[in-house]
Amino acid sequence: MVTTAMNKIMCASPGIPTPSQSLSKPQSLPSTAALPLRTIPGSYGWPLLGPISDRLDYFWFQGPETFFRKRMEKHKSSVFRTNVPPTFPFFTGVNPNVIAVLDCKSFAHLFDMEIVEKKDVLVGDFMPSIKFTGGVRVCAYLDTSEPQHGQIKNLALDVLKRSSKVWVSELLSNLSNFFDTIDTKVSDTGSASYIVSLQQCVFNFLTKSLIGADPALEPDIAQSGYAMLDRWLALQLLPTVKIGVLQPLEEIFLHSFPYPFALVSGDYNKLYKFIEQNGREVLERGEKEFGLTASDTIHNLLFVLGFNAFGGFSVFLPTLIGVIAADKTGLQSRLRKEVKEKCGPGLDFESVKNLELVKSVVYETLRVNPPVPLQYARARKDFRLSSHDSAYEIKKGELLCGYQTLAMRDGQVFDEPESFKPDRFTGEEGRKLLDYLYWSNGPQTETPTESNKQCAGKDYVTLTGCLVVASMFQRYECITGDSSSITAVVKAK
């Protein structure tokens, strides 16, 4: 259940164009000045009743996608007021009122750090107890105006840069073990459920690359590190995520109260100690180069490793493998051909950068299935927000809620937005669309910096996706399955 939960969970600063600039392509959209001013439609309903009714729709009667889609249709607007969970009865301090932004143009306001702030809004107005992060407000909860944000973001960027020396070799050797496990299971039983093996692979390669520590040094971590992170993540995120178990049990037991950190404190402390003892080099850099205390560095590294990186890949990679393994349109032979023609036997970041189709499939997977579907930001000041057809007045302090799953299906930007089109991001026109690919909390064409809140691992994530696809087709002629199991493989000749 923890693994299922995991899959459902994640399931104008310098350099960033303002929303109106960033949306000048691919079609000429009306300028903000010309747009009619409209009152934001929708309401929050009666106190308690409005939020609880919306909560039940969100988790039970409709599910997140239908929840947002139906309201968008009802209000004939991609911008509207609604409530999002968690709410009543035991989330009393949480304000569920949000303004939903569901098209590419209004969504882009979430990236403009002049007009929005990101303090403590990673998962909405609700924030899991900071006991889950050792009493420290870690990077993802800090606004760019807080000096610690820059220190820690720069540490994360530095850790990634240094890790690039071992990232590819660690990834490929762990993937090789992962594929060995699949081969054995498929030949023994005809089917391989792969989520656990994939998470072990991801945990090992990330721990070695980001922390510089080998999980094998500590048998408990080597065997159960990935499961410790799963439990820690699930407890933080359960109040906000639809799991799909039997209702009303899910409402009563999973969405009514925050879970206490005490349930996973043992796991967290083991992971903390492991980093303290085995990640000396990175800890020293945290202190000497970025002015952080050892404990701030460890809690932040643990969050980047466990929440950002492990959490993100645990959702993204099964989706990517599933999209390819389930395809029946001939995509696999095209991918295999491209990998064969353009890569030698060894793979690295440079060689996969030339794989246009592979890259496009990775981008399209992130467009259709954004691993972190919800993004939030609070208005720093009063401002005017624009969608494609209207402008709206936003008041300081109001919370914007972007649901990427719908924003990434914006028909004014993407042709046939509901279809998975493997070639969508190829060619000159396709590459222009990268301005509107937002999975990393910013356009794919932008760069994460201390002045914005874009995912520090943005480029590593897409290149890792490409490496996974390339290594899959160096090994296999074809592979059959879905986002949780493989049922047949044919080895490459």
Ligand code: HEM
């Ligand atoms: C598939 C994998 C990943 C996904 C889907 C993902 C997604 C995201 C998203 C959506 C955000 C912004 C959250 C928000 O503020 O609303 C974010 C932030 C962040 N991510 Fe990633 N991420 C992934 C992997 C990584 C990796 C490998 C790292 C490694 C360093 C990383 C480091 C960070 C950091 C440090 C932040 C906070 C940025 C800031 O506060 O300025 N992520 N990620």
